[in-house]
Amino acid sequence: MHRVAITGADGMLGQDIVRMLTETDVEITQLDINNVDITEKNALIEVISDISPHVIINCAAYTNVDACESNRGTAFSVNAKGAGNVAAAAQKNHAMIIHTSTDYIFDGSKKGPYNE
Ligand SMILES: NC(=O)c1ccc[n+]([C@@H]2O[C@H](COP(=O)([O-])OP(=O)(O)OC[C@H]3O[C@@H](n4cnc5c(N)ncnc54)[C@H](OP(=O)(O)O)[C@@H]3O)[C@@H](O)[C@H]2O)c1
Numbered sequence: 001m002h003r004v005a006i007t008g009a010d011g012m013l014g015q016d017i018v019r020m021l022t023e024t025d026v027e028i029t030q031l032d033i034n035n036v037d038i039t040e041k042n043a044l045i046e047v048i049s050d051i052s053p054h055v056i057i058n059c060a061a062y063t064n065v066d067a068c069e070s071n072r073g074t075a076f077s078v079n080a081k082g083a084g085n086v087a088a089a090a091q092k093n094h095a096m097i098i099h100t101s102t103d104y105i106f107d108g109s110k111k112g113p114y115n116e
Contacts, residue, residue: 002026005053005095007038007086008060013100017057029053033060038082041089048089057098058086065104 004021008014009030021028029051036047038060048056061079062068068075083099090097106114 002055003029003051003053004055004057005029005031005048005051006057006059007031007036008033008058010034011059011061011063014057014059017059031060038085039077041085044085045089045092048093048095052093053095055096055098056086056090058083059100060086 002025004026006014006017006021006028009018010032014030014032018028018030031047036044038044038058060082062071062075062077068079086099087097089095
């Protein structure tokens with residue numbers, strides 16, 4: 001059975017994905033800031049290694065756009081470094097990572113996929 005870990009699982013996107021995956025035969029582990037803070041790299045890697053997921057779906061984010069403008073340090077810590085920590089945990093466990101972006105950055109006007 002495929003194991004899927006969802007970070008930020010309590011959020012809007014996370015809950016939608018949980019609902020969607022509940023109807024499939026994958027084993028879901030829901031993680032949120034109460035279980036593990038994605039800014040804490042070592043703790044995150046430890047938690048992810050215990051799960052040993054095939055796929056990590058990162059839905060954890062600091063999403064209050066106005067607060068991001070005034071708290072740039074927190075925004076960078078969660079949305080940049082935190083996302084990097086999830087990627088590091090994925091790499092360590094040979095897991096695929098799925099990370100969503102936002103239309104605040106990618107407005108959909110490009111007619112085709114983006115390069116990494
Ligand atoms: N919703 C949409 O329509 C939409 C559309 C396009 C893209 N996206 C993208 O999808 C992602 C999630 O969006 P969302 O709308 O689901 O946001 P959301 O409802 O705010 O969910 C984000 C979740 O991440 C958690 N979180 C925050 N900091 C964390 C940390 N350091 N470690 C672990 N978890 C943390 C939040 O917990 P707290 O609530 O306790 O802070 C919350 O449960 C974002 O990257 C967003 O840009 C969303």
